[in-house]
Amino acid sequence: xxxxxxxxxxxxxxxxxxxxxxxxxxxxxxxxxxxxxxxxxxxxxxxxxxxxxxxxxxxxxxxxxxxx
Amino acid sequence: xxxxxxxxxxxxxxxxxxxxxxxxxxxxxxxxxxxxxxxxxxxxxxxxxxxxxxxxxxxxxxxxxxxxxxxxxxxxxxxxxxxxxxxxxxxxxxxxxxxxxxxxxxxxxxxxxxxxxxxxxxxxxxxxxxxxxxxxxxxxxxxxxxxxxxxxxxxxxxxxxxxxxxxxxxxxx
Numbered sequence: 001x002x003x004x005x006x007x008x009x010x011x012x013x014x015x016x017x018x019x020x021x022x023x024x025x026x027x028x029x030x031x032x033x034x035x036x037x038x039x040x041x042x043x044x045x046x047x048x049x050x051x052x053x054x055x056x057x058x059x060x061x062x063x064x065x066x067x068x
Numbered sequence: 069x070x071x072x073x074x075x076x077x078x079x080x081x082x083x084x085x086x087x088x089x090x091x092x093x094x095x096x097x098x099x100x101x102x103x104x105x106x107x108x109x110x111x112x113x114x115x116x117x118x119x120x121x122x123x124x125x126x127x128x129x130x131x132x133x134x135x136x137x138x139x140x141x142x143x144x145x146x147x148x149x150x151x152x153x154x155x156x157x158x159x160x161x162x163x164x165x166x167x168x169x170x171x172x173x174x175x176x177x178x179x180x181x182x183x184x185x186x187x188x189x190x191x192x193x194x195x196x197x198x199x200x201x202x203x204x205x206x207x208x209x210x211x212x213x214x215x216x217x218x219x220x221x222x223x224x225x226x227x228x229x230x231x232x233x234x235x236x237x238x239x240x241x
Binding site for chain 2: 018020021023024027
């Protein structure tokens with residue numbers, strides 16, 4: 001019975017079961033860590049993310065015509 | 069659907085031009101976003117954000133979509149496939165994520181440009197957000213470029229099935 005959980009890099013000849021390459025596993029872990037860090041940063045900032053925070057009038061914008 | 073040698077070279081050239089052009093355009097964006105962030109001159113900040121918005125729609129978005137389209141065509145038209153090699157899958161994910169984030173982020177760039185167009189002072193007008201997003205895009209696109217050059221080995225399950233039928237790359241151009 002073939003051991004599918006083996007970390008042996010070279011599978012049996014003719015077998016379609018191959019372990020996921022190490023660089024792929026490391027990359028996935030790195031991506032997950034980065035995504036979690038980004039989510040944590042967004043939560044810490046209070047979720048203030050997106051175009052909504054760049055409303056006109058927030059940076060010394062000229063008053064709209066007709067307004068007092 | 070196998071592309072002819074001429075078609076493969078043409079689409080590969082288009083893919084390299086679009087992808088590297090996208091990276092160069094993002095590098096320019098990064099510089100503009102830093103200038104807008106640190107400058108105290110209203111005309112400079114306003115000009116930077118107005119140029120970034122216009123160039124975003126005219127250059128960044130088209131290049132990102134061209135890179136995605138030519139990459140998919142390359143994958144479908146050669147033995148590399150789209151989902152057979154991990155490095156191709158990674159590049160596809162990077163391209164899709166970067167393109168979607170870019171298109172969504174254009175709303176923020178438009179808001180910054182609208183804000184800059186009517187601002188009467190540069191104080192507080194600069195935003196670190198474009199710097200962060202552009203820097204992130206550079207990292208992603210550099211990774212994608214590296215994957216294209218090094219092509220690290222590794223077949224997906226789909227690739228292993230295709231390998232058993234003898235239809236897996238690499239393809240010589």
